[in-house]
Amino acid sequence: xxxDFLISVIITVVGASTPILFAGLGELVTxxxxxxxxxxxxxxxxxxxxxxxxxxxxxxxxxxxxVAAAAGAAxxxxxxxxxxxxxxxxxxxxxxxxxxxxxLSTLIGHGYTGRPIKPFTTLFPAALANDPIGRLFFSYSPxxxxxxxxxxxxxWFLSRTRGGLILRAVGExxxxxxxxxxxxxxxxxxxxxxxxxxxGIGGAAFPLVLTPLWAxxxxxxxxxxxxxxxxxxxxxxxxxxxxxxxxxxxGTLELYAKASGTVFTALLPSEGWAALPYxxxxxxxxxxxxxxxxxxxxxxxxxxxxxxxx
Amino acid sequence: MIKxxxxxxxxxxxxxxxxxxxxxxxxxxxxxxxxxxxxxPINDGGWNTAHEAGRQEMLKQFGDRxxxxxxxxxAEGPDAExxxxxxxxxxxxxxxxxxxxxxxxxxxxxxxxxxxxxxMCTGFKPSSNNNLSNYNIRFHQARSVFGTMAAxxxxxxxxxxxxxxxxxxxxSGINSxxxxxxxxxxxxxxxxxxxxxxxxxxxxxxxxxxxxxQGADVMTQHxxxxxxxxxxxxxGVPTFGQGSDQSQFGPTMxxxxxxxxxxxxYTTRTGAVLDGTWKPEDTYWGMKEKALDTxxxxxxxxxxxxxxxxxxxxWIDGSYDVYAGPIKAQDGTVHGAEGSTLSDGDILGMNWLVxxxxxxxxx
Numbered sequence: 030x031x032x033d034f035l036i037s038v039i040i041t042v043v044g045a046s047t048p049i050l051f052a053g054l055g056e057l058v059t060x061x062x063x064x065x066x067x068x069x070x071x072x073x074x075x076x077x078x079x080x081x082x083x084x085x086x087x088x089x090x091x092x093x094x095x096v097a098a099a100a101g102a103a104x105x106x107x108x109x110x111x112x113x114x115x116x117x118x119x120x121x122x123x124x125x126x127x128x129x130x131x132x133l134s135t136l137i138g139h140g141y142t143g144r145p146i147k148p149f150t151t152l153f154p155a156a157l158a159n160d161p162i163g164r165l166f167f168s169y170s171p172x173x174x175x176x177x178x179x180x181x182x183x184x185w186f187l188s189r190t191r192g193g194l195i196l197r198a199v200g201e202x203x204x205x206x207x208x209x210x211x212x213x214x215x216x217x218x219x220x221x222x223x224x225x226x227x228x229g230i231g232g233a234a235f236p237l238v239l240t241p242l243w244a245x246x247x248x249x250x251x252x253x254x255x256x257x258x259x260x261x262x263x264x265x266x267x268x269x270x271x272x273x274x275x276x277x278x279x280g281t282l283e284l285y286a287k288a289s290g291t292v293f294t295a296l297l298p299s300e301g302w303a304a305l306p307y308x309x310x311x312x313x314x315x316x317x318x319x320x321x322x323x324x325x326x327x328x329x330x331x332x333x334x335x336x337x338x339x
Numbered sequence: 340m341i342k343x344x345x346x347x348x349x350x351x352x353x354x355x356x357x358x359x360x361x362x363x364x365x366x367x368x369x370x371x372x373x374x375x376x377x378x379x380p381i382n383d384g385g386w387n388t389a390h391e392a393g394r395q396e397m398l399k400q401f402g403d404r405x406x407x408x409x410x411x412x413x414a415e416g417p418d419a420e421x422x423x424x425x426x427x428x429x430x431x432x433x434x435x436x437x438x439x440x441x442x443x444x445x446x447x448x449x450x451x452x453x454x455x456x457x458x459m460c461t462g463f464k465p466s467s468n469n470n471l472s473n474y475n476i477r478f479h480q481a482r483s484v485f486g487t488m489a490a491x492x493x494x495x496x497x498x499x500x501x502x503x504x505x506x507x508x509x510x511s512g513i514n515s516x517x518x519x520x521x522x523x524x525x526x527x528x529x530x531x532x533x534x535x536x537x538x539x540x541x542x543x544x545x546x547x548x549x550x551x552x553q554g555a556d557v558m559t560q561h562x563x564x565x566x567x568x569x570x571x572x573x574x575g576v577p578t579f580g581q582g583s584d585q586s587q588f589g590p591t592m593x594x595x596x597x598x599x600x601x602x603x604x605y606t607t608r609t610g611a612v613l614d615g616t617w618k619p620e621d622t623y624w625g626m627k628e629k630a631l632d633t634x635x636x637x638x639x640x641x642x643x644x645x646x647x648x649x650x651x652x653x654w655i656d657g658s659y660d661v662y663a664g665p666i667k668a669q670d671g672t673v674h675g676a677e678g679s680t681l682s683d684g685d686i687l688g689m690n691w692l693v694x695x696x697x698x699x700x701x702x
Binding site for chain 2: 034037038041045139142143144145235239240241242244245247248249251280281284285287288289298300303
């Protein structure tokens with residue numbers, strides 16, 4: 030197990046974890062405001078096709094990221110209107126959003142299959158990016174570095190700014206926040222839009238970073254992982270980062286174990302390796318729920334519609 | 340006067356809705372309705388794209404005499420049976436099931452509807468109603484061309500095969516690739532990953548990266564999307580696409596692709612049903628019958644190209660057979676014998692890997 034091999038594995042893990050990190054961050058903010066948006070998979074797919082189509086038409090991946098974020102946010106607004114203004118059930122609406130987003134992305138994407146695009150190239154000069162040790166830090170696409178910045182930004186926003194405090198207050202006790210004078214619905218709209226934008230960027234990471242083509246269902250269910258990860262992280266951005274990489278590692282480990290030959294397949298059957306990431310997530314959730322510190326961390330108003338007293 | 344209440348209304352509506360069902364009685368002038376089920380999207384750029392191209396070719400041949408519909412993204416398993424039954428209930432009397440995992444559903448539907456004709460791709464089970472045939476392409480012929488090229492292009496002597504499920508079609512692909520490579524380089528090894536999916540671009544890409552990181556410097560795939568081709572292009576690893584020409588995803592590294600040409604088969608069999616001459620007989624065509632070809636070889640030295648053309652010509656005129664002679668399996672047993680070759684049955688039911696393959700068969 031050479032250093033070179035280890036570095037290659039780490040680079041692949043980072044690539045695989047970035048989409049769920051983005052989507053998880055967005056969902057974390059949304060849930061912190063008290064809204065449970067299960068439509069992450071749909072928003073990711075819409076972001077993916079929006080990003081892909083933009084690069085296909087203009088060749089500019091940066092513009093694609095912006096368009097993907099806008100597309101994700103736009104689709105999330107459907108959810109927001111239904112659940113915040115019309116007070117529909119959040120779980121059902123979120124699931125409907127997933128199905129809608131998946132179908133919409135397939136519809137738009139129909140003409141785009143079979144067309145490769147140029148993915149993001151790294152920002153750093155080739156000398157650093159290709160250097161055997163340097164590539165561990167410098168060979169990633171800009172979206173990866175952006176994801177780290179976003180984790181820091183979200184953590185700072187939630188814990189150190191007034192805006193974050195208001196957001197958390199709305200999520201913990203919406204009636205009190207309302208009585209102080211904050212617009213609960215307004216804050217939640219903003220949180221949902223942010224969640225949609227991040228999910229859109231996470232989805233765009235697939236064609237822009239991982240596989241520069243469009244295929245139906247490109248995200249392969251990673252949106253659901255992101256939702257579970259938010260719970261796994263106890264609604265804390267730092268833990269979300271660890272969780273996203275943990276899941277990415279397990280998923281990648283499956284492939285490297287299989288590629289190494291018979292030793293690993295003797296340990297665990299092939300299907301066992303495929304199930305490992307999901308099993309590990311469930312185990313982690315169970316441990317966290319059992320412990321007092323992490324268990325009761327959910328925002329108190331999560332998934333409850335806001336009904337101001339008459 | 341019948342009172343117009345909800346109960347009567349519903350009853351009347353149901354009666355009216357069922358009228359069309361009484362009407363249809365197939366006459367000689369009615370076009371034959373042909374139904375297709377695909378395991379993935381028709382624009383996957385590989386397996387399903389090739390089937391759809393074949394279907395379109397068949398339709399062009401028969402014009403008005405045939406009306407066809409397809410359902411894509413049908414999950415292998417119980418849902419396939421539901422879709423096939425649904426197609427039958429819509430009037431389709433010739434059904435093509437285009438993936439191995441549809442086999443049990445195809446057999447069930449063939450048993451249930453004696454007046455339907457079912458063609459099952461890459462399957463091997465019969466139906467007691469004599470209305471089911473299996474059809475297949477000798478994919479291993481193309482794999483042996485690629486194996487020959489791979490051994491000549493590889494510097495490390497380690498190749499990689501992105502496999503899907505341990506079904507005979509995939510196993511014979513791996514074996515054929517390895518055996519052909521070992522004819523060129525007796526120490527050639529093939530690393531195999533079983534992805535347990537035909538189509539998941541992100542997973543295919545990660546699988547390709549894992550194989551390359553393990554030291555493979557030439558690759559081929561059994562998966563349906565061109566994701567692995569793209570990874571190989573970005574890492575400078577020669578690869579071979581499958582199903583359709585995938586070179587646009589790897590302009591310098593995708594040296595060729597296997598081309599599944601289903602059009603001739605679909606035309607022949609649909610024509611047989613139209614003529615009334617259809618008989619349940621399995622079809623197993625290859626390069627000679629023009630059911631399989633390889634995309635033009637790009638970016639390879641002339642000697643590699645010549646060797647590949649030689650293998651292709653050998654399959655067509657019968658002078659090359661990758662399965663001829665005694666073959667040593669991973670576990671040491673010897674299959675086949677000097678002077679003979681594996682039978683079609685052996686190939687279609689292959690469940691053992693040859694020596695030189697690095698990766699066990701999942702149970």
